[in-house]
Amino acid sequence: MWVIFDNISAAILGGTLLIIMISVQQRIMEINLEQITNYMVKRQANDLVSWMEEDLLRLGENVDFNNEVPFTNPIQNTATGITESFTFFRDSIDADGQVIRIYIRYDLNPKGYRVIRGDSIPVYQLVRSVKIGESGSWEVSGRSPALISYFRIDLLDRDAKPLPDPAGNPELVQNTRVRVTLVPPYETSRSQVLQRVYYGSTLLIPRDRDNESMTNL
Numbered sequence: 001m002w003v004i005f006d007n008i009s010a011a012i013l014g015g016t017l018l019i020i021m022i023s024v025q026q027r028i029m030e031i032n033l034e035q036i037t038n039y040m041v042k043r044q045a046n047d048l049v050s051w052m053e054e055d056l057l058r059l060g061e062n063v064d065f066n067n068e069v070p071f072t073n074p075i076q077n078t079a080t081g082i083t084e085s086f087t088f089f090r091d092s093i094d095a096d097g098q099v100i101r102i103y104i105r106y107d108l109n110p111k112g113y114r115v116i117r118g119d120s121i122p123v124y125q126l127v128r129s130v131k132i133g134e135s136g137s138w139e140v141s142g143r144s145p146a147l148i149s150y151f152r153i154d155l156l157d158r159d160a161k162p163l164p165d166p167a168g169n170p171e172l173v174q175n176t177r178v179r180v181t182l183v184p185p186y187e188t189s190r191s192q193v194l195q196r197v198y199y200g201s202t203l204l205i206p207r208d209r210d211n212e213s214m215t216n217l
Helices: 002-056
Strands: 081-092 098-116 117-131 139-143 148-156 175-182 195-205 213-215
Touching: 002 117, 002 175, 002 195, 081 148, 098 148
Parallel strands: none
Antiparallel strands: 081 098, 098 117, 117 139, 117 148, 148 175, 175 195, 195 213
16 A cells, blocks of 8 residues: 555656656746847847948938938828838949949838737838939848837937928938837747847938937947
8 A cells, every 4th residue: 555655656746846847948948039039139130220320321421412402201100100211312432433323212011910918019121222323223232120110210400309391401400310129039928038129329410520420229
């Protein structure tokens, strides 16, 4: 009889230890997944920010602002507050002194939804297109991950206030402000570390002055 009880006790103890080991292993896997997710979304955010800053810091480069406006008004979605499209240009001068106009366009395309903490959030992909010269054709030259939940570009006056019609008042434009939010590519049920990555930057337009930037990551 005691042998039977011993066997039952051993089986219960062994089962309990197995459950504990499985739970610990699952938690370790979730922690590793969280770390990988954090690394991925931060790296993707840094890559996106790098080429956007490089573009926007050269907005209007070599362009006479007194004669031309090197940007269009950002197309804003009034319901969501996001920027759906923005086009701008700069001039490049080659070794022979020829001026080459380079147009850049950002388009924000819907890419479905992500579920974060039970909330369904629309996500987008930012597509960068380039056109060389007036007669050139638009060519896609870059894409962000399809993890953007918020994207906004504003053109600001000297008091850092958004202008409602910047293309109609180019003399008032001093800076571009860009704000981006990315969500992680996936999450675990116990994810506590990272839900979103936020980026905001105000970039001076190089109008007869050196490029400067003030960035918050």
